[in-house]
Amino acid sequence: MGVRATVMGAGAWGTAFAMILATAGNEVTLWARRPEIAEGINNTGCNPDYLTGTHLPGVTATADPDAALTGAEVVVLAVPAQQLRANLAGWTMPAEAIVVSLAKGIEVGTLQTMGQVVHEHGILRDRITVVSGPNLADEIAARQPATTVVAGWDRAVAEQVGAVCRTPWFRPYTSIDVIGCEIAGATKNAIALAVGMGMGRGFGANSMASLITRGLAESTRLGESLGADPHTFAGLAGMGDLVATCMSPLSRNRSFGEHLGRGLSVAEATTASRGVAEGVRSSTSILALAHRQDVEMPIVERVVQVLAGELSPDEAIRTLMARETKPER
Template sequence: MTTIAVLGAGSWGTTFAKVLADAAVLGGHETTVRLWARRAEAAAEINESHTNTTYLGETALPEIITATSDLAEAVQGAEVIVLAVPAQSLRSHLSVVRENLHDSAVLVSLIKGLERGTDLRMSEVIEEELGVGPDRTVVISGPNLAMEIAREEPTASVVACADELVAEHVAALCNNQYFRPYTNTDVTGVEIAGIVKNVIALAVGICDGQKLGDNSKASVITRGLAETTRLATVLGGQLETFSGLAGLGDLVATCASPLSRNRTAGRLLGEGLTAEQATERLSQTAEGMKSGSAVVELARQHQIEMPICEAVVAVLEDKLPVDRLASLLLARDLKAEGK
């Protein structure tokens, strides 16, 4: 019997709990999936009606998912702990996890954000707070819009861990008829890809809000991938990761989809809303809005040029009028494409 705890019953946490439960049924594994919801009413709805209507409408959740609003209870005895809370709140949740952590538990981050103040990736926050090694820290990232996966539309993803056997174990736990995981050992590259694509999706959304067309958006996506790759490789990430599912795959899905909260937030900014107004309008997590400034700070520390991310952050901080973003990017000095 494997006990898996999923912390965060928002759109991705709930959907991923369903992915795990469906994988258990398909694979004939004896698995318990516990889902931690911040609100007691959400936990009650999941237990009684097997739905989480706030995030997933009428999607029917498998009955082997049980929910609780008691974080310590959710974590107790769990061999696998999946983290699906907003990036800026992860550290505060980990103090409760630490007190109830199973000796050999594996920690799996679904989170695509960078911690403000420390500029740490989520795997680094987990290792620092829980004192676990990279062989127990896993990151899952890819073109994974929760709503599509909740409808069981096929997708693929990347399960990354420094220890390939641990990645294979977690991949087996989430492999089902609509979710196909590939393993990877490039945790840094996979994580940076997921973090920065949210900032690039904000830029693409701004193009939408400014009524710019597909050439502009394709240029932002492509140059966005170039700046993401520059940052990741300096931090130790592998180049190949960026032509894979966590790199190009996620960038395309997020930047193309009206389901993306980051792209939607960008569109609202492009239409003239402030960052605060756009966040209020969304009601769900758009990680790029908070992580953007940490990404830019990290890039500066490593002397990496990230002009698109810089411009997005300047808009978020009200330092650049949104209608000047495109002209600012176009006025930069000419350079060779590969540089």
């Protein structure tokens, strides 16, 4: 028997997750910030702006957050990471609902993960879960086989969310390493920007594999410094999500990096990109968190310098290659 589930955010991933929940047999409401998006979904069964060819049977949309949240047993947060706190401040969350965060990023200023932001808003930690993994929305919408990780501080709650979103083509695994999954999910976006820059410069498989592997090492170091299980970074939320985000042309972060590698400015790359590239907004806060933890993250540091206009992509690569050699581990 399904639950009453509400997805707050009708972007690509929120829309795809609403489809997952409906397919799994739940009663699903999708909140859209713009009324015309909600009207389009209700009138045509498709989101007029995101995943436009994807039918959403069983999904009801609304632009009224109170109407969307009333009576929800599971609330899925699918808004951009840097907007989450402001949105939560304007919403009245159901007292007993399980909260699922899809957002991936480190909040600017506070250096908090999204789970920490949700908890600070007054949600009991044991009712918070996060979803992370190789989950490109377009492929999910096409019902291609995919896996994910549902992480929660309470294993039983994570398992409950996993059961709620399981379909024949979407398989969730569970974890209690919330911080590991969140750090992996945030840092992979910054690494994907670096990989995209390399692709934009025409570099091949050796270069990309080097960036992905050393980027994973950076992410793991940061996660371990915060108490995460290093094994998380070798799994779906770590390596799995990193590979998908770095290698797929569907990845907004990789595509943004490619624009930079081809010589576009940050402003021009923003105009050329559709949707939010979370790595652009979170890279600075990831680096600040690394500095706070005394963790070295040279790839992320070069990404931040390119985004700030301090280095060109070629200069960033040269400085990385010129670093002093050392043992791999």
